[in-house]
Amino acid sequence: MLDQAQMRYFEGNYQACFELCLKGLEVVDENLKEKFVELAALSALKLEIPQALEFCAQSYHWHKNSYFWTLNLAKALIIQQNYAEAIKLLNAFMGVENPLKLEYLHALLRAYKGQNTYNEVENIYAILLKNNPNDLQLWLEFGEYFEFIPKKALGIYQDCYFFINQKLQALEKNTPKIEVLQTFAQDSLTARFNMQKTQKTLIENPEILNLKNFVNTILTQRIAESYLRIFESPLQEAQKAAQILYSVQDKNLQNAEFWFIFAHALEYIKDYAQAEQAYRYIFAIPNAPKNIANTAAFHLAYLLMRQERFKEGLEFYENRLAFAKNTTFSQEYYQIAKNAFLQDSKVFTNKEIFVYCEQGFGDTLMFSRVFEVLCKIAKKVLFAPQSALYPLFSAKLSKENCFANLEILDRIPQDFDFALPLTSLPLFLGLDTLEKIVTLKTPIISPTNKRKSRKIKRIGFFWHTDFALKENNTRNFSLEFFLNFLLELENVKLVSLQVGDFVLPECVENAGVGFKDWLDTYKVMENLDGVVGIDSSPAHLALICGIPTLVILQPRFDWRFGLYEAPKAKFYGENAHLFVSNPNDFSTKNTIIEKLKSIF
Structure with a gap:
């Protein structure tokens, strides 16, 4: 044994x-x-x-x-x-x-x-x-x-x-080529006429070729990625990354990962046309890894929608479902609904439609307005939001007639005709322009308060989301960055909406410490005059509730805020205000204060 x-x-x-x-x-x-x-x-x-x-x-x-x-x-x-x-x-x-x-x-x-x-x-x-x-x-x-x-x-x-460059210089100086024995087939012309079975041939040193290949196809890519992650001077760093990748693109014609990173760099330097070409180039690479191709399609959707090309973008946006977790997404039910839709675009008329969520809280809040259109054509709409959002939708559902057949559920229903992800509804409902989306009503009741009559304004704020920690276009700012300008405001009571462990000045009300779900957040917002925060779910809630909101963005912000050179809150109306800043640039304090004074 x-x-x-x-x-x-x-x-x-x-x-x-x-x-x-x-x-x-x-x-x-x-x-x-x-x-x-x-x-x-x-x-x-x-x-x-x-x-x-x-x-x-x-x-x-x-x-x-x-x-x-x-x-x-x-x-x-x-x-x-x-x-x-x-x-x-x-x-x-x-x-x-x-x-x-x-x-x-x-x-x-x-x-x-x-x-x-x-x-x-x-x-x-x-x-x-x-x-x-x-x-x-x-x-x-x-x-x-x-x-x-x-x-x-x-x-x-x-x-x-x-190190490699030094080694290449030494190799190219001392042993640029090496001798190898080339063997000929016995019946080849060379063997017959020269009577030789082998011949000495000079070739470029394989070690040189291998080192150059490593630099061109792997190392330069890593250097470029590192520049894109630094975020000290995002535009300059993206320009350095793009320049590096430009220099080796001809060495990476079949490298899908290279073109994905190259597309990012091009998008960050605002060369949107070239970025789009780079994303699309990936689809033409034979045997490109499926995960990279799906991710490229997903990001191409963002790029197109950033430019308000929603009709094209929505089709590519469906590629996000390749990464949806089976706990929040059913490929089987989705495919049934999609196939039926492709056969008959009016297939959802007079049917019971179950809508579920497979994206984040912010997407659920932002996309929930499309229920107005779905409710018009469906017999009944059954909506199961995330568990933390269920109390909010259940307690604050609009009583308007356009939402009369919308039912909020805390679990998956047993009976329905079709099941669709919430963020796929714009595609299936033909909401393929910004104008068609922004005029829709939110199903959440806007809170009524006495903002205009208060002398001391109550301003809610938040600065961090855990969901952004792994994103390249990160959203988070430090508490110190926010306090740097908020504490300078006069006739204001500051209210923290942030959840987590942190130390606040005594003058700040820590409302977030008691939040259990989004209904708790809503109840605090009912008594706010304005909100200042980052691109995160509380901002979306404040905006759909009609609360004046300043969203502070990092230079590489999300697609929903438009072009990098001309940001705008395209999905929200006059209550939405934007300010772009590097998270380490505290010198923007006075500019932010003046903007807040004009808003509140």
């Missing part, structure tokens, strides 16, 4: 090896026990399963002075996320002559990553790259780890570029 287990291990079938070891240990052959335990430990490490710790600990007990089993015990501890013990164990052997020092460093790297001890991670990468700077994959891994600090990632990629 031991032979079988060893064979499975060397074949790479670690699960079978581990199971055979367990059976072997049941036989209780003391002469073989140690071998079965060690092999079980090794296979469990390969599988990264919890049992690795038990068997590695036994093996380490038998071989306490073994560099090999110390390393394996540390790996098992890392699998169990016991990083501190693993680091302690590994460091005990780092100060001595250790034949497995590089393996120890890699294990330490993994443990420090688990602890998020960034300085130690950086130090170990530096040691590993000093030992082997030719490991290009290690350079990429180093940069990827620090992508959350774009300037650091950029520095790593630039160091890699400098």
